[in-house]
Amino acid sequence: MHTIFLRNSVVCVRQTNCSNVGCGVRQFRITIRQKAQLPNLSPYDVNLILRENEYIQTFSEDDSIVRSYESNQLSSNRPCEDSRTEATFLHKSGFICGVFDGHAGPACSQVISKRLLRYVGAGVLDRRVLKEVMSKDYNSQSFLKCHNDKADFVSEIKTIYENSFREYVQTISRVKKENVANEITNAFMRLDDDLSKEALNHSNMRTMSVAMSGAVAVVAHIDHLDLHVASTGDCGAVLGIQCPETGQWQAKKLNTEHNADNLKEVQRILEEHPNEEHDTAIRNERLLGQLAPLRALGDFRYKWSNEIMDKYVVPTFGEHSVPPHYYTPPYLTAQPEVQHHILRPNDKFLVIASDGLWDFLTPSQVISLVGEHLNSKKVLEPMKLPTGEVTLLEVSKLLAERKAGRARKPLDQNSATHLIRNALGGTDYGIEHSKIAYYLSLPQDVVRLYRDDITITVIYFNTEYITKLNAET
Template sequence: MNTPPKNVLLKTLLKSNQYKIKHNYYNNVARARYLGVPRSLHTTNRAYHSAKKDGIAVLPSPQEVTTILRKNEFNKEFTSGSVKSYDSNQLASNDPIEDTRCEAQCKMTPGLLMGVFDGHGGPSCAQVISKRMLSYIAAALLPPDKLKKLIDEEDPDSLAETYNDRVEIVEDLLDIYKNSFRTYLEELAANSTEAPDVKTRLEQAIMRLDQDISKEVLEPYAAKGVVNPKTLSVALSGAVVCVTHIDGPHLHVANVGDCNAVIGTMTEDNHWIAKKITKEHNAENIDELKRIWSEHPESEKKTVVRRDRLLGELAPLRSLGDYRYKWSADTLKEVAVPMMGPRAIPANYFSPPYLSAQPDVYYHRLTPKDKFMILASDGLWDMLTPLQSVKLVGEHMKGKVFFNPLKLPRKDIALGDINDLLSHRRESLKSKPKDRNAATHLLRHAIGGTEYGVDHARLAHLLSLAPDVSRMFRDDITVTVLYFDSEFLRHCPS
């Protein structure tokens, strides 16, 4: 059957209330243009565009859709600890994608680190902090003797073993970042205590990285009167962050902005519960609004947050980078305006800083009932509720066992029992998911899901839109699903 032309499809999609138009699309595009922020620090993959035949749009086939969805998927299994494995995936809407993610095992202390980073105003800040943040956190958790050893050896790579690291930073920036990190290590060693508190250290590491992003622009400028356009692009773009540290049953989640962490818990009667660990820092959070209003004069109450955005421009009310909302007006005039023009200073900019990178840190003690955690950028949560996501992963857990070959429970099993086993398996195969990777499973349902299941036409239409149009319907999506080891948690000391 012929597919209608793309302009007809778009009109249909725009009229349908099944699709969400991202409220910050126009703001982000305009901001990136007038800031002149470089679009990328490295090459990323372009989105799939539908081909045309005789002027008619030819949408991707089911096989091509699956190829698109699985392009960035990754899986890692562990042989010890409270995390058995994790699945991750990303799906771009922007070109290039502005989300990043990272995962690493601490090498000098126990603990697994995982983070999701959602950039805006370009991908620069998100890419940079994804390369640097886990090292900052791993260093903050070290006792004094190990910090001194690390400084003596000058080997920051010994801090963490990263997985699936796809981001590359240009060489001249790497030298700047190494110098900043060494200074950070020396200050940690001078002020470190024997028993680091994880919550405090997470806060300190995140805040210090954000401060270094500013220093890497301002200190060279103060010394030589020259601004490095690469460090400036990182400082003026921004990113929200959700990063977790897991050590046995102890789970800490640090959140800055509007990414979220949700735990899937199984009740005694085998029902799924979604435990939302984090709270978004946006205009829907009344406590966050009260905090911002309290930090500025009463005369600014109508301008500090307008149209549900900071100064009428930025949707997240906390983030890393975004120094356009943190530096003084004089600093912006000296550093940013010569390169970016007068609009580098927001309207109604009277009492900066307006923005903070201060994370909220949450603690949760894992129990055997906690089966998995979903860590994702807001692109997923715009399309699925926490409970919908948890139920989808729970169903996926049940169905993915059928990806493995059938194993007989014992050698002397009777033929009749084998027949019953095969009959049960054949019936259960109906629930087998299309994707082995749970993050991909979530992506498929987030984009193409309906109350009757996944609609291939809807999925194909949305995946074939050009980036400038796609961004009107959905955001970049990054998902990591961590699976917990119930037996390990069952035998942990209380």
């Protein structure tokens, strides 16, 4: 966000400093003449809004690395430009999920959220199994079982996408499988290439709107002890690690954001273009002075050649659709950076989220909030006595701890909801209702100046199974 003054308007936005833990790095104050007319949301109203899109999925298998996950989404844009997808594999062990943050509309985000995990799922599958599945009449659920999936493509677009996916599967089935990181990277790049071809080869406004919009993505793939996190753009992924001796929580970032704060990323882009463009390739901390993320899927008006722009884009969208100083495209790539982490018993959960969350909370704050939420929920479970002989003093101590823990009982069962509540309403003294109610009642024409769409998925690991697998290695 930037300081913005709207002349001849009732809105004036100024950036202010805020030291509250729950506020994160930045906060904005807004002056509205009709402030008194804003809805006075009650705690009940706030809960209805925060919990509208929450989702919890629990896995009962004892031999599953992932015990459960919790997810939620709070929109700022209408329609929301964020998307999320979570799935388990049908032909191998493992779990995969992603958060996708769209821009210039929701089209690209919605499409890749339903397609990217399929591409990755096929790529990481054993080639023998892949060929067996190909020999059958497979559909969109052939490789993955998606959870919390409530929408599908219209038949016209679905046929185009199915044909692209079938060609991709046939292509990779003829080559030797690479390591997981390379297969994930190939899936990102192939889907992005398919988005381009679909827009150019079909005279369809839907495919072109997907290509002209864009989305950043963070995808987590978990198979046994191997955790891979692939990131394109400025979403975030943070691992929650608990020290066994002290119980303290530690945050470990598993990706780096691709934006102007990443000097290595800025240097990469500058080196790909002539020296004469060093003042224009990145201006005002944005790609060509327009795009904040420096990597993204879609956004082909930063990738297509000048010839393609003149032939396909300008006649439909106008001259203004071509970015200024567009001399030596492509300026943008969808290539992800993939980090590999081997899970240990101290690794308790993973948080992936769009940048709407990180605008308010630091990675350490997020991990502390989820860790405290996890600990406080344990007091709601049936009490289990330690094995062996137990004294009355030990039982009394356990009961006292549970009683003290009930005082810290979380307001939200869903940890993603807990994070959103603290992001919008957190202070040094706890949650301030008036603060979060104010954020949630802002008019649609100004709310985007305050906060972005927020999408969060928290994945909880099966500590017992991780311990068992580590003992076997």
